[in-house]
Amino acid sequence: MPTVQIPTPLRPHAGGLDVVEAEGATVGAVLEAVVSKHPALRERLFEGGELRRFVNVYVNNEDIRFLEDLETPVGERDEISIIPAIAGG
Amino acid sequence: MSIHGETQGAGRVRGLKCRLCGRRYPKQALNFCTEDFGPLEVEYDYVAVARSGLSRQAIESRPRTMWRYRELLPLDGEPAVGVQVGGTPLVRADRLARALGHRGPLYVKNDAVNHPTLSFKDRVVAVALSKAVELGFRTVGCASTGNLAGSVAANAAAAGLEAYILIPDGLEQGKVIGCSVYGARVVAIAGNYDHVNRLCSQIAFRYGWGFVNVNLRPFYAEGSKSMGFEIAEDLGWRAPDQVVAPMAGGSLVGKLHKAFVELKQLGLIESAAPRMFGAQASGCNPITQAVKTDAAKVRPVRQPATIAKSLAIGDPADGFFASRLLRETGGWGEDVDDDAIVEGMMLLAETEGIFTETAGGVTVAVARKLIEQGRLDADGTTVLCITGNGLKTQEAVADRVARPVVIRPTIEEFEALVGSPAADLVPAGA
Numbered sequence: 001m002p003t004v005q006i007p008t009p010l011r012p013h014a015g016g017l018d019v020v021e022a023e024g025a026t027v028g029a030v031l032e033a034v035v036s037k038h039p040a041l042r043e044r045l046f047e048g049g050e051l052r053r054f055v056n057v058y059v060n061n062e063d064i065r066f067l068e069d070l071e072t073p074v075g076e077r078d079e080i081s082i083i084p085a086i087a088g089g
Numbered sequence: 090m091s092i093h094g095e096t097q098g099a100g101r102v103r104g105l106k107c108r109l110c111g112r113r114y115p116k117q118a119l120n121f122c123t124e125d126f127g128p129l130e131v132e133y134d135y136v137a138v139a140r141s142g143l144s145r146q147a148i149e150s151r152p153r154t155m156w157r158y159r160e161l162l163p164l165d166g167e168p169a170v171g172v173q174v175g176g177t178p179l180v181r182a183d184r185l186a187r188a189l190g191h192r193g194p195l196y197v198k199n200d201a202v203n204h205p206t207l208s209f210k211d212r213v214v215a216v217a218l219s220k221a222v223e224l225g226f227r228t229v230g231c232a233s234t235g236n237l238a239g240s241v242a243a244n245a246a247a248a249g250l251e252a253y254i255l256i257p258d259g260l261e262q263g264k265v266i267g268c269s270v271y272g273a274r275v276v277a278i279a280g281n282y283d284h285v286n287r288l289c290s291q292i293a294f295r296y297g298w299g300f301v302n303v304n305l306r307p308f309y310a311e312g313s314k315s316m317g318f319e320i321a322e323d324l325g326w327r328a329p330d331q332v333v334a335p336m337a338g339g340s341l342v343g344k345l346h347k348a349f350v351e352l353k354q355l356g357l358i359e360s361a362a363p364r365m366f367g368a369q370a371s372g373c374n375p376i377t378q379a380v381k382t383d384a385a386k387v388r389p390v391r392q393p394a395t396i397a398k399s400l401a402i403g404d405p406a407d408g409f410f411a412s413r414l415l416r417e418t419g420g421w422g423e424d425v426d427d428d429a430i431v432e433g434m435m436l437l438a439e440t441e442g443i444f445t446e447t448a449g450g451v452t453v454a455v456a457r458k459l460i461e462q463g464r465l466d467a468d469g470t471t472v473l474c475i476t477g478n479g480l481k482t483q484e485a486v487a488d489r490v491a492r493p494v495v496i497r498p499t500i501e502e503f504e505a506l507v508g509s510p511a512a513d514l515v516p517a518g519a
Contacts, residue, residue, distance in 0.1 A: 008294035009123045044124060053386075053409065054109075054126040058287065063404070066391050081291075084121040086128040086406050087303045088232050088286035089338015 002030050002074045005081040006041075013040035027059060028070030030080060045082065054085040101137045102163050105129040105307050108410075116165070118224055118304040128406070129307045131163040139355055145326055148357075152176075155212055155315035161351055162216055162315065163308045169222040170248040171215025173204050175315050179323035179472070184440040189457050193468040196329070197437070198320055200476050201445050206243045206267065207478035208236035208446075209316060209341070214244050216312035217301035226299035227251060232289035233302075234282050234337065234399045235264030236446075236477050241301055242273035253298065255285050260398060263481035281393060283404045302338075306406075310340045317348025320472055321358050328352070328361045330469035331420070333456045335448045335476055336367040336376050337400040339411030345474070346414060365420040366465060367411055368455035370395035370430060370447075376405055377422035379412040387412060396427045396485050397447040399477055421464045429454040431489055434479060444479035452476075 001021045006014045014020055015038060022037065024030035035042035045055055057064045058081045064072045074080065105114040109127030120129055143160045151157035155175025156168055178199050186195035200209040214237065221229050230253035231241045238254045245252035252273040256265070257280060269275050278285045293300035301309045321328055328349040334342045346365050353361035369377045372395030379387045387408035393401035405411070415422050425433070430447055433454030438444050445453075452473050459465035479486070496502040 005291075007290075009119065009121070013123075044126070047125075052126050054121065054128065056287075056404075061284070061287075063283075063389065063391075065389060081287075083287055083290050084126050085404070086121045086126070087290045087300075087306060088282070089302060089340045089402060089406050 001076060002078045002080060004030060004034050005079065007082055007084060010041065010044065010082075013044065014038045025073060026070065027057060027064055027072045027074055027080060030074055031057070031070070056083045056085045057081070058083065101134055101141065101160060102165060103132040103134050106132040116224075118221075118226070118299055120304050120306040128410075131307050131311050133161070133163075135351075135354055143355060143357075145322075145357055148322065155215065155312070155319070158315055158318040161318070161348075163311045164216070164219050165223055168215060168219040170218035170250075171205075171211060171244050174211045174215040175203065175319065177203050177319065179320060180441060180443070182441050182473070185437060185453075188436060188440050190460055191456075191465075191467050191471060193330075193466070194470045196320075196324075196470075196472045197441060197443060198316060198472055198474050199443055200316065200474070201443060201449065201478040205247075206236070206239040207481070208240060209313065209474075209476040210236045210240040211244070212315050213237075213309045213312035214240040214301060217299075217305045217309035218244050218248060218250065220305060220308040221250070221299035221301070222248065224299065228253065228296075229299045229301060230254065230289065230293070231301045231303075232256075232282070232286040233268075234401060235260050235267075235481065236399055237302065238268035238273075238275070239264060239271075239481075242268040242271035242275075245273065246271040253292075255289055255292075257282050257285050261482050261484055263483060264398075267481060282402050283389070286402075286404075310344060313341050313344035314348040314351070316341075316474065317345040318352065320345075321349060321352050324470070324472075326352075327358050328363045329472045331364045331366060331465055331471040332474065333366040333368055333452055333459070333465070333471065334474040335397075335400055335452050336369050336411055336422070337402045337405065337448075339367070339376050339405040339407035339409075341474070341476070342367050342411050343407060343414055346418065363418065364466075365415055365418045366455070366459060367415050367420070367422040368452045369422065369424040370397040370400055370451050371424040371426045373397070373401045373403060374424040375403060376408045376412050376415075377424045379408065380415050380422035383416070384412075395430075395447075396482075397430055397451050398482075399446060399448045400451060421459060423455045423458050423462075423464075425451060425454040425458060429458075431486055433457070434486055435489065437475070438479070443475065445475045446477035446479050446482040447485050448477050449475040449479070450485070
């Protein structure tokens with residue numbers, strides 16, 4: 001099952017977990033499964049069905065904006081990371 | 090003094106506030122809102138700042154460092170790190186102005202000679218590491234394209250803090266040595282800056298370290314305002330009409346503007362309506378591209394390719410805000426290719442005697458392009474922000490500058506090279 005890494009400050013909203021397993025064939029489907037399990041994450045990650053402006057998502061270290069965004073396919077062993085965009089510079 | 094300063098400081102700085110939803114947080118090492126991932130910014134109590142008696146005279150009576158504006162910097166106590174940073178020259182650049190076709194007063198804010206590591210990053214690091222000490226961190230770090238690496242390493246060394254510096258591999262030698270020499274733990278990441286930055290976002294919270302441009306970023310970024318405060322003071326307490334600044338993460342241009350707005354708000358300058366111009370390299374131009382296409386989103390650049398490595402951030406954290414600011418202030422964003430960058434570096438060196446790094450070449454070359462386009466008013470008062478030193482990126486111009494001619498130490502060979510002295514200089518009877 002694909003895994004999703006939760007950033008530290010959001011772990012209280014994910015039952016304290018740093019990694020969540022969730023089914024799904026695309027990034028969007030996996031994240032939907034995650035926010036269904038942990039509803040407090042939904043509004044924090046999504047706005048009107050789209051990822052919020054300052055939420056970056058990676059599949060195996062590749063930014064999904066360079067892939068197919070939420071439609072990016074994921075396999076059983078893929079690792080999805082949610083990372084706040086506000087850093088660096 | 091320190092005790093009073095601490096009390097006043099704690100009152101001036103309210104805490105952190107999300108730039109999107111306005112949610113407030115107590116002062117802590119946190120860079121994003123846990124509600125919507127929006128950037129957190131330091132919130133001041135400007136009434137308390139005004140009540141503290143901050144005046145032009147009070148500021149002018151203080152040592153010429155960035156801390157003469159300490160009421161508008163986010164520390165609770167006295168600075169513990171980087172106490173000598175700032176106070177760099179604002180250089181009237183008439184020869185450069187003529188070369189660029191700029192008729193109004195043109196100035197170079199020369200942070201290439203900032204203390205201690207020759208870039209504007211000393212300003213942000215001084216604030217971030219002073220805050221790190223206030224918050225009790227013993228280990229600090231950063232994701233860097235080079236200048237920040239050197240500044241964190243040096244200032245951490247001087248403060249006795251342990252430092253982890255993460256950089257992309259393939260940086261200029263001057264920048265790698267310029268951070269390793271201070272004894273920091275330097276880790277080069279196989280990848281570009283955005284890979285480094287992402288890793289740092291994961292490390293900072295996992296290890297509980299104070300990463301200056303990750304969890305300490307709200308405090309860090311405020312340090313850039315001091316560059317704007319100094320510009321206004323050195324112009325005789327007024328904001329320039331136009332500012333051209335390089336953009337990597339896109340934070341500096343916003344903080345310069347904020348500096349002028351704050352001074353206006355406190356009555357220290359009369360008006361603050363500078364047009365802000367942002368400069369990037371064409372090989373990594375996510376922000377200028379957003380400005381030119383009037384895009385709502387900044388599209389990241391996957392593989393930055395430019396000699397201006399200090400600006401090679403493909404996914405700029407403040408890109409959205411920077412692109413909006415440039416448009417809202419009546420400024421613009423422009424980018425230039427590598428040849429133009431080198432020409433810009435050489436032009437500044439040859440006209441003003443200032444050797445800047447590639448990022449400064451970007452700024453000068455973009456200023457030239459903007460003047461040619463008529464977007465930058467050639468009759469206004471304009472400040473070019475030079476943020477880094479050319480000695481760190483010598484590779485960029487090594488093949489372009491003339492190598493010295495070697496001769497034997499004889500008058501004959503010297504005359505053969507430069508010709509005979511002019512007749513009227515030859516002493517009578519010689």
